[in-house]
Amino acid sequence: MQPAVDWDLAARLAARAVRSGPAASRAERADVVAELRAAAPAAAGHVARITRMLPADPGAPADDVRVVDRASWARANVRALEGLTGRVGVPADRGLRGTAGAGQVAAVLGLLSGSVLGQYDPWGPRGTLLLVAPNVLAVERSLGVDPADFRLWVTLHEQTHAQQFASAPWLVAHLTDRLRVLLAEEATGRRGGSRDPRERSGPGAGGPRSLLDLLDPRQRVVLDEVGAVMALLEGHADVTMDAVGRSVVPSVRRIRRRFEARRSGAPGTGGMRRALRAVLGLDVKLAQYRDGAAFVRAVRRRVGTDGLNAVWGSAGTLPSAAEIADPAAWVRRVHG
Template structure:
């Protein structure tokens, strides 16, 4: 997959070593402390792995038909993983994006990098029990070497389908419909990968600001009457420079579009291909909304799960309204380039995007 470079923004690898994370340490720690998956027989596990691999291929044609994207492109296979394998893959991807010690590489970074690896390993272990599937545009497919790989985490899918008491084969295809939509989004629009890397580089680059300058900037912002976001987004707005926060906002808008579009496609495809889709959607939405204890709420906030849920909801509402108004073919103008991405004020008022772009 050819992508634009990241010229114009300092590469993440240009940061001082102390700012990097030893992802080899992170992967090792993550694998050691990750919780085991649900109890299952080897036969059941292998049957689930085989069915997920087939479902990831079967989902491609209806997703392409509904989206109008990726027509004629090859249909890649998915990587069906356990939790430890997902941790290794995630660590490699994060190293590729942010720099740092590669998993499995000799040597290592300084003590700060290794300590960062320990912290990152704890986060990877936590996430390894929550991720059902993921399209990673930054890691090469182990079979073809092309950029981008679709990963499905078998034990987590089994755990959720048991918890929801849904038909396993239907649930597995339903999950694949969402993740395959992400694969189609990036396959049909190679510029998305470079766009993400450009903005990640801006966020992670050393901006040369001293501690005193940062404190002065934050103090001035707190005294200013200029409106700020609430919660975690408000904190990010204070801690980052204006240029970094703009890049962060662009990534948030892209994530909102990608997740909402995938949810829209899942619901459009589901009724014709997943017999129990209404039962699955109702059970899954109920699971998303179930109450958590205070510790769970804190963890969800820290790792951005609540922000992720908001992305699904806002992005799907945006996609639903635009497609209902102008149709999917004209909606696809959104994939033209960075200038046609929705702006923050347009996500909740899709008519403004229609007026600006179409």
């Protein structure tokens, strides 16, 4: 049997696959690193104040905050993927394998490494918050926004994710279980011989248009559950990073307006990036930000911030995909 992914090779290849960052002097690089490091604790305080969320275990170890370059981000994600696949129990007869699998993992991460500004990984022994300095520098330049404001604004988003998992530590196990079910269904379908990707393609597409085209109806139910959680997490973070207001981030409105234009892939989105978004289903992720933010705003209008925070109580209080689209339905179910 061909061996599982060579993760060490994947980490080396991923680091080599990244593109170089923006041209910058040593002083400019040192400045962005220092400001991002300083922004992390400041952002955590703002998030706690705005969300009124409390950690379930105040004595838990502090998150590991790292300001990294693109190659370090890629290597960290290879290790995170290695740990996650082991955690959810990817079947031995499925998935990426050997050196070929390592190359495929590295290629995808290499392409993504130039666009990720920050990331929170809750899967390890302690949460890890990554801030990708060259990408922050590149985007703030392209948007023409105030660097100090933008650096704090980005960090607010990731610290909101840290607060979410600190307040709802059960969420890691819940998502792990959902992913385990999703992958078990995938393995069962392949053994049953009904998972030929060609059967999932659209009319005249000549192949699957995205990873979503490979899913059967049972998997889509589980994926909808996971998608609703992701919409909540991302939408809540987006609302929080703007809620600090101009007293904390003076140019927050300008940043949001220009960032949304960039996020939507308006002018400047190349063919390779459009193709990658289609294959990985990243357009679905963009919709999650918007739908989740609309859900959070609507719930807060009806029951306030503390009423919204009931969502972090248990898996039973998480919104369904239908409730993300109909926040009033979630309010009726949870608050009566």
